[in-house]
Amino acid sequence: MRTNNYFSVLGIMLVFAACSNEENANSIGQFEPLVETTTMNLSTIDYSNLSNILSNVTGEGKTVTVKSGKDSWEIQIYKDERTKISGMDDAVLFNGRVQDSTYLTLASDYATIRLERNGEAKSFVAYKDPGKMKEVALFYQNEYSKITRTLPNEEIVSFIYDTQTRSSNPNITCVKLNTQKLLKYSDSNKISSNLDYIDTLSNYRTNESVSRVVPPEPMPVYIICLIKAGIQLLPNEISWQMQDAATALYDIDQTYISLDFKLLQSDFTPSSNDANTTLTEFRDKLRTISDFEEYHEDIFFLLQYEAWDNSVAGLAYVNVFSASNPRGNFICSGLAATSAIFPCTLAHELGHILGAEHVDDSSDLMYYKSELARSRLHKNETNRNNILNNVIWDYPEN
Missing domain, CATH: 2.40.128.470 (Lipocalin)
Structure with a gap:
């Protein structure tokens, strides 16, 4: 996985092209009260x-x-x-x-x-x-x-x-x-998270036989968020989703975890609004883009405003990300609805990708029922440990 010039190729992509912000005269660093x-x-x-x-x-x-x-x-x-x-x-x-x-x-x-x-x-x-x-x-x-x-x-x-x-x-x-x-x-309390994950290989783990040394500084987890073609999303609601995802992970650890989000417009249109079909087709689409070949180990999300037809606000593969032993093939992919009535959807689905499973605790981010009840934080110790182990970038000893 890369640590430098990660997004250099994204600026020239034809299929997933970033929308320019040149019309914004000011950047955040230029604000002077x-x-x-x-x-x-x-x-x-x-x-x-x-x-x-x-x-x-x-x-x-x-x-x-x-x-x-x-x-x-x-x-x-x-x-x-x-x-x-x-x-x-x-x-x-x-x-x-x-x-x-x-x-x-x-x-x-x-x-x-x-x-x-x-x-x-x-x-x-x-x-x-x-x-x-x-x-x-x-x-x-x-x-x-x-x-x-x-x-x-x-x-x-x-x-x-x-x-x-x-x-x-x-x-x-x-x-x-x-x-x-x-x-x-609203109807958000009728949306269930019980079917919002795909367990591809529950026992997938890193090679624990290798002795490793944890680096002194965190290396970022890259998350590319692509907006489904033909829709407009409110940027403030997308940044809320990103902030809730960051809040959940930094509560687990503030030493080895950092996040780098890239928001792009896509031209991808699924054949239906069924979540499982959409995720499969989204992953298939990513595989066809030559400019994405070297990024197949990283995390991709497709964003839309509303829930999918099968009454889920998001969907992702479970326990598929490992910074030190990546699986690749765009397996770290997910879907997330960004509407304000679906808070923490990106955080919840990202939790699945990083190794968190559902819990029967309404105070936990990974609560399997209503988005209304869940909190912003991972509280289950098993999930917290799984996430930390999967996110830490470690290297074999020389």
């Missing part, structure tokens, strides 16, 4: 406010005061310096402490914050361009009005408006999702 911002008001939050807060956050952390109505509290925000996202997205990830239950993203064109407070989970999505912000806000409003008819729509989706202008029709600056109610009243 005009004023040191330490207060985040959830009633008036917008892209500018979030970018000012996050632009100079490092791995050492920053204290931020969060205000919501009369409620006020402090959180610590840390830059995730172990995860890279490139291709069609340039998001940088940020996390709060475990007790803060706060997750943030900052890209050149959008910023988000997801938090849990007083038993409620809420998400805030702000786009830099006013036109794009309005488009995203109306999409959420229309999309979730169809699946939450038992509640007034404003209890699920609400807008924050620009208060700095006197216009009678001010711009929308942020959309707020009540994630807790969205998941409760």
Whole structure:
């Protein structure tokens, strides 16, 4: 497996071509806050406010005061310096402490914050361009009005408006999702994970007879995420999926695990919306692309918005990735739905690829029933050990 110039070939691919971000004048590294911002008001939050807060956050952390109505509290925000996202997205990830239950993203064109407070989970999505912000806000409003008819729509989706202008029709600056109610009243709790895996060779393991030395620094696990042809996905929802995957793995280990995501648009269209058929055809397609031949040992995901016809939000082969003893042949492939009503789908399916199996524990990421109940973390010790053993890059002693 490669450690250098990994994605050099991807820029010239014809079948899976990356969408250029040249229209974005700024990169994350170029953000310079005009004023040191330490207060985040959830009633008036917008892209500018979030970018000012996050632009100079490092791995050492920053204290931020969060205000919501009369409620006020402090959180610590840390830059995730172990995860890279490139291709069609340039998001940088940020996390709060475990007790803060706060997750943030900052890209050149959008910023988000997801938090849990007083038993409620809420998400805030702000786009830099006013036109794009309005488009995203109306999409959420229309999309979730169809699946939450038992509640007034404003209890699920609400807008924050620009208060700095006197216009009678001010711009929308942020959309707020009540994630807790969205998941409760949507159909996501009817999706089962019981059939979301394919066990190809349960006893596949690395060669344990070889004496090995673990390197002093982690080497990244590369994950190529390809968007199914003919659909558009919200980049903020994709980065949420990536962030949840990273959160789950870094909870297992912060020494030997790092993730490098590449997001690309594909021209792949499966013959049906059946998950098993799609995964088989996706893997077959990857095998036909000569530019991908040397990357056949790495992890590939096909992304779409909704669940598949057989009522699964994702599908993957189980226990097929080993950094030190790879199987290759694109066996480390999976599917994942990215909609906000299917949280942690990528994290769950990535867990399967890395060796995690289902558990009957609703507080575990690998819970086999509803996405609504599961958490962001792997808690089963067997799964945690399997993942760590498969991800560590180790080498034979000389």
